[in-house]
Ligand SMILES: Nc1nc2c(ncn2[C@@H]2O[C@H](COP(=O)(O)OP(=O)(O)OP(=O)(O)O)[C@@H](O)[C@H]2O)c(=O)[nH]1
């Protein structure tokens with residue numbers, strides 16, 4: 001199944017304003033709020049709102065000063081045609097230029113000897129990471145490198161073909177057949193997809209003691225030809241997984257400036273969306289929202305699991321459950337089971353459990369049981385009203401900091417959006 005996707009990356013204009021740890025709340029919800037201070041974790045459940053310094057976490061917003069964006073949002077269906085997360089590409093290196101056979105001749109120098117130059121070599125086709133790209137949609141189905149120029153008389157060598165760069169998004173996996181040949185997961189990564197052909201030799205090259213007038217010249221070689229499969233694995237720090245309608249997209253809208261569609265029917269989200277959460281210390285955490293998973297997704301029920309490739313590389317996960325359904329804790333078991341079916345060990349990544357829709361009475365009643373089952377680790381909140389969002393934000397930061405520390409200890413390069 002061809003999974004197409006599009007993700008929205010919007011960095012709020014207010015993000016760089018000083019004194020804002022986080023700024024992306026819809027105005028209607030938080031209008032009039034001052035700022036949030038970092039309260040002790042135990043007390044966070046009750047949301048103490050304090051209008052005191054120091055400003056650590058601000059949900060009042062730059063938005064309020066900002067004019068609403070007039071940019072028209074694309075529907076999920078349209079996004080599908082804009083965002084491509086896998087592509088088959090035929091790449092062929094440039095052909096080498098031909099060598100030339102000719103002889104030097106000038107007045108009073110009848111046998112000037114061979115002077116046919118070599119052809120230039122063909123240009124390579126190179127895949128190069130471009131951090132601005134977020135989809136493979138700009139990648140065409142075929143690329144042919146630039147040909148080398150033919151050689152010339154008077155020992156002139158042909159010019160080599162220029163390199164042809166194909167820009168791909170960060171997180172592109174290059175496969176040939178079933179074999180992974182390159183993983184372009186860091187900024188600036190390059191991969192030579194097809195080598196250019198060698199240039200041919202002119203007759204000057206064949207000059208030898210026993211052959212003073214060679215007429216032989218060779219033609220340039222064709223470039224390498226390969227069929228490659230590009231697969232995009234979105235690179236975000238956190239990946240949100242949950243059943244359809246759990247409120248993942250609502251949550252992403254609430255904590256970042258991304259605008260995924262929200263509706264009361266399942267499978268509203270068809271494409272991954274990435275939103276950026278901005279913290280006061282200028283840290284930016286990318287959070288990905290993917291389509292909903294249902295029980296049996298590994299047997300291709302619902303939208304299947306193919307889109308999980310977009311959270312495969314997330315450093316930590318957010319399990320989002322709808323607390324208003326009967327026995328919401330079973331959702332977590334089902335989600336973990338499906339993740340394990342997709343990739344072993346995926347469900348054991350560092351994670352947080354987000355119990356959404358706490359504003360509903362039946363949800364509030366379910367929270368103590370869920371907490372008891374999870375040892376008090378669930379974060380009860382409401383994406384709709386904004387209740388207790390800051391506990392989630394702090395937990396995301398905690399998980400991110402742990403990941404940063406672990407990466408530094410192992411000497412890994414950190415990636416930034
Ligand atoms: N009462 C209440 N409703 C919510 C809350 N969060 C989301 N909803 C509603 O739940 C419905 C589904 O929300 P979405 O954000 O689209 O859910 P989703 O998990 O992204 O769903 P899919 O994209 O289909 O997987 C919408 O009608 C939301 O308005 C909440 O905190 N409280």
Ligand SMILES: [Mg+2]
Pocket residue numbers: 248249250260261262268269291
């Ligand atoms: Mg959604």
